[in-house]
Amino acid sequence: MQISIAHLSKIFFRKKQRTVAYENLTFQIKQGEFFCILGPSGCGKTSLLRTIAGLETATSGELTIQPQGSSKPGTIGMVFQEHGLFPWMTIRNNIRFLLENNIHMVNRDLDAIVNEFIDLVRLTTFADYFPHQLSGGMRQRVSIARSFANEPGLLLMDEPFVFLDYQTRCALHGLLLDIWQRKKKTLVFVTHDIEEAVFLADRVLVMSAHPGTVKSIIDINLPRPREFLTLRKSSAYQNQVSELMELLREECEPFKSNQSA
Amino acid sequence: MLKNRYFWLFMSPLSVLLLWETSTRSGLLDARFFPAPSAIFYYLIFTSPGEGLWTDISASLYRIFWGYLAGCASGIALGVTMGLNHTVRVMIYPLVALLYPIPKIAILPLIMLVFGIGEMSKIVVVAIGSFFLVLINTLHGVDSVAKIYHDVAQVYRIKKHNFVLRVILPGALPAIFTGLKLAIGYSLVIVVAAEFSGADAGIGYLIWQSWETFSIKAMYAGIFVIGALGLAFSLTLNFFERYLTPWRDSDK
Numbered sequence: 001m002q003i004s005i006a007h008l009s010k011i012f013f014r015k016k017q018r019t020v021a022y023e024n025l026t027f028q029i030k031q032g033e034f035f036c037i038l039g040p041s042g043c044g045k046t047s048l049l050r051t052i053a054g055l056e057t058a059t060s061g062e063l064t065i066q067p068q069g070s071s072k073p074g075t076i077g078m079v080f081q082e083h084g085l086f087p088w089m090t091i092r093n094n095i096r097f098l099l100e101n102n103i104h105m106v107n108r109d110l111d112a113i114v115n116e117f118i119d120l121v122r123l124t125t126f127a128d129y130f131p132h133q134l135s136g137g138m139r140q141r142v143s144i145a146r147s148f149a150n151e152p153g154l155l156l157m158d159e160p161f162v163f164l165d166y167q168t169r170c171a172l173h174g175l176l177l178d179i180w181q182r183k184k185k186t187l188v189f190v191t192h193d194i195e196e197a198v199f200l201a202d203r204v205l206v207m208s209a210h211p212g213t214v215k216s217i218i219d220i221n222l223p224r225p226r227e228f229l230t231l232r233k234s235s236a237y238q239n240q241v242s243e244l245m246e247l248l249r250e251e252c253e254p255f256k257s258n259q260s261a
Numbered sequence: 262m263l264k265n266r267y268f269w270l271f272m273s274p275l276s277v278l279l280l281w282e283t284s285t286r287s288g289l290l291d292a293r294f295f296p297a298p299s300a301i302f303y304y305l306i307f308t309s310p311g312e313g314l315w316t317d318i319s320a321s322l323y324r325i326f327w328g329y330l331a332g333c334a335s336g337i338a339l340g341v342t343m344g345l346n347h348t349v350r351v352m353i354y355p356l357v358a359l360l361y362p363i364p365k366i367a368i369l370p371l372i373m374l375v376f377g378i379g380e381m382s383k384i385v386v387v388a389i390g391s392f393f394l395v396l397i398n399t400l401h402g403v404d405s406v407a408k409i410y411h412d413v414a415q416v417y418r419i420k421k422h423n424f425v426l427r428v429i430l431p432g433a434l435p436a437i438f439t440g441l442k443l444a445i446g447y448s449l450v451i452v453v454a455a456e457f458s459g460a461d462a463g464i465g466y467l468i469w470q471s472w473e474t475f476s477i478k479a480m481y482a483g484i485f486v487i488g489a490l491g492l493a494f495s496l497t498l499n500f501f502e503r504y505l506t507p508w509r510d511s512d513k
Contacts, residue, residue: 053416054415054416055412055415055416076416077416077417078412078413078416078417080409080412080413082409084409084410084412084413086410086413086427086428086431086432087508087509088431088432088434088506088508089427097419097423097427098417098419100423101417101418101419101420101423102417102418103418130507130508131508132508150417156416
């Protein structure tokens with residue numbers, strides 16, 4: 001799917017206090033691209049993603065999600081910071097339950113789809129376990145499998161690896177890219193981690209905080225398939241990372257700039 | 262650990278009974294008011310059945326069963342409805358807050374006025390007692406279903422009936438079980454109190470009759486039966502809880 005966002009703003013009013021989550025955002029997300037939204041905490045990136053998902057509404061501006069080609073309108077897959085798997089369902093049933101409720105999945109062989117995606121995230125032997133019997137990384141793999149299995153036109157991921165340790169995160173980056181390249185979905189990925197954004201994305205939207213605005217949109221011109229251990233040594237990768245660090249420098253040092261002001 | 266727990270399930274009451282037994286036999290306790298447990302058990306097993314113990318037990322169980330079932334079912338239904346529908350919640354909650362603290366025994370005369378002094382009034386009072394406990398705990402359980410499950414259900418467009426039956430209900434189930442356990446104990450309390458007056462059978466009737474005729478052992482027999490029923494109910498509910506909520510670590 002293709003997403004067009006124009007002058008989108010979100011303002012919270014709580015106890016007569018006006019808080020701007022994000023303000024006057026204008027950008028587009030292309031069909032089939034891996035689009036990262038990068039910014040410090042408090043820049044409204046999660047709020048923006050939730051607006052795209054339909055979980056929140058913007059205060060003003062326009063958001064259009066257009067289906068393209070064979071993608072079905074209105075189907076969205078989402079992975080949250082915390083896995084959001086239903087604790088009372090096994091891994092298999094967690095995936096299957098969403099498929100049973102998907103109107104595009106009528107008359108499909110759901111068991112075959114469930115098995116395909118469980119295999120894809122390499123959890124075949126854990127299919128009949130409950131979420132609490134799995135590690136955090138495994139649970140997030142189920143979340144990813146669940147989102148792709150629905151054949152969504154659009155995938156949204158809200159810092160899905162933020163609570164995982166470094167090694168697990170690296171492994172899941174590889175796994176995510178692998179599945180994304182097979183399934184070719186438009187993917188919007190929110191993160192505050194610069195290296196994560198550079199490694200995964202085709203384009204990175206850099207946001208500034210308080211209020212959240214578009215600072216810049218950077219093309220990541222790194223070849224695919226990407227492999228982290230080799231890529232991280234390349235100068236192209238390092239240049240991209242430092243470019244983003246420069247952009248986020250003032251966001252990294254807010255106290256210093258306050259003093260001089 | 263598990264082995265230990267079942268060991269103590271018998272050992273704790275057994276040691277109290279042993280202490281009681283020796284106190285009575287040594288004359289420390291007055292045997293007229295505190296007959297030895299062995300004598301009570303003997304009476305319970307060999308004399309009470311001939312005096313209609315089974316009729317009393319089945320009469321009480323009948324009232325508890327139907328009252329508890331009706332109260333719990335309607336409590337869960339209204340609790341879920343109130344938890345998911347803000348309008349219903351706002352409208353009903355003041356009534357719940359107002360009626361819940363009234364001791365259900367206090368309204369027994371009123372209920373007998375409406376439903377007569379027969380079975381129905383006893384079933385109704387048990388139902389009302391169970392209803393509020395289950396309702397309040399169910400409501401709490403629905404509230405405790407984490408926001409993320411609402412988000413997941415919304416993003417993936419889970420159908421309404423699936424959302425209620427397969428997301429909200431299992432999510433609230435641990436709290437519902439808390440209500441069910443409180444309610445079964447309370448049902449015993451209510452049924453016995455209701456049988457003290459205006460009944461011609463039941464464990465409460467047995468205890469009251471025995472007290473009036475000063476058959477102390479029969480009175481204790483009735484009390485022991487209540488204890489045994491309470492234990493059996495709570496073990497049964499624990500079993501169902503473990504069976505129905507396998508995702509929870511249950512060996513706590």
